[in-house]
Amino acid sequence: MLRSPAVKPEARHAVCPGSFDPVTYGHLDIFGRACQLYDEVWVAVFHNASKNALFSVEERVELLRETTADLTNVKIASFQGLTVDFCQKHGAGVIVRGVRAASDFDYELQMAQMNYGMGGIETVFIPTNPLYSFLSSSMVKDVAKWGGDVSPHVPPVVQSRLIERLRQD
Numbered sequence: 001m002l003r004s005p006a007v008k009p010e011a012r013h014a015v016c017p018g019s020f021d022p023v024t025y026g027h028l029d030i031f032g033r034a035c036q037l038y039d040e041v042w043v044a045v046f047h048n049a050s051k052n053a054l055f056s057v058e059e060r061v062e063l064l065r066e067t068t069a070d071l072t073n074v075k076i077a078s079f080q081g082l083t084v085d086f087c088q089k090h091g092a093g094v095i096v097r098g099v100r101a102a103s104d105f106d107y108e109l110q111m112a113q114m115n116y117g118m119g120g121i122e123t124v125f126i127p128t129n130p131l132y133s134f135l136s137s138s139m140v141k142d143v144a145k146w147g148g149d150v151s152p153h154v155p156p157v158v159q160s161r162l163i164e165r166l167r168q169d
Contacts, residue, residue, distance in 0.1 A: 013092040014038040014124070017083045019046050020060050021053045022158045023067055024140055026132030030098040033126055035071050038094065043068065044086050045078040054141055054165060067155045084119030095121055100128045100135075 014034055020027055020043070034041045043064055047057045055063070057078045068074045079086045083095060095115060099105050105125070112123035128135075135153055144150045144162045151159055 011093040011122070012039040013042070013090070014040070014094040014096045015042045015044050015083065015087050015090065015092045016096045017044040017046055017079075017086070019048060019051065019053065019137070020064060021051075021055055021137050022060070022140065022154060022162060023064055024132070024135050024137060024154050024158075025152075026098065026100075026128060026135040028067060028155070029129045029132060030096065030126055031068060031071060031074060034096045035073050037124075038096075039073060040092075041071070041074050041096070042086075042090055042092055043074055043076050044083070045076070046083075047078055047080040055161070059161070063158055063161065066157050082118070084115050084121050087115075087121045088119060093121060095123045097123060097125055098128050099125045100133050 014037070016027075016031055016034055018027065031041060031043060045057055045060050045064065053060075061076050061078055064076045068076065077086075077090075087093065087095065095112070097108050097112075099108055108123070108125060112125075115121045115123060140150050140153050141162070143153075144159075145166055150162065154162070
């Protein structure tokens with residue numbers, strides 16, 4: 001008979017990493033579901049200088065704080081570097097990733113195996129709610145850029161900031 005190992009304390013703390021440029025209802029759905037599974041969920045905004053982001057890291061952190069205010073066990077932070085280093089620094093033993101399609105899974109599986117090999121950090125995949133299976137931040141930005149209605153896909157504060165930012169360009 002197999003016995004389950006004792007649950008490590010860091011297994012009760014998870015990280016949801018991403019660029020969140022901008023945060024969508026799909027992201028918020030994953031955060032909310034992760035909050036039901038873990039005592040503490042870090043939403044970690046990745047700073048990637050090679051990506052041409054619409055919002056600065058500070059703006060994305062601010063938008064995430066506003067849109068996750070009702071999730072009492074969420075903490076928001078930014079980071080640069082390896083996700084496993086962020087996890088270890090914040091005492092998290094799990095990375096949570098939303099998966100929309102098989103193509104997402106192929107890439108995410110490779111990342112999960114690398115993160116486990118580098119730091120012993122487990123990855124938990126949460127299938128995206130079918131309502132958001134097609135949704136991406138890039139698509140939202142593109143639709144907003146051309147004057148389309150993004151209100152079904154992002155919270156009102158994000159929509160207004162998107163419109164404001166795109167008018168500046």
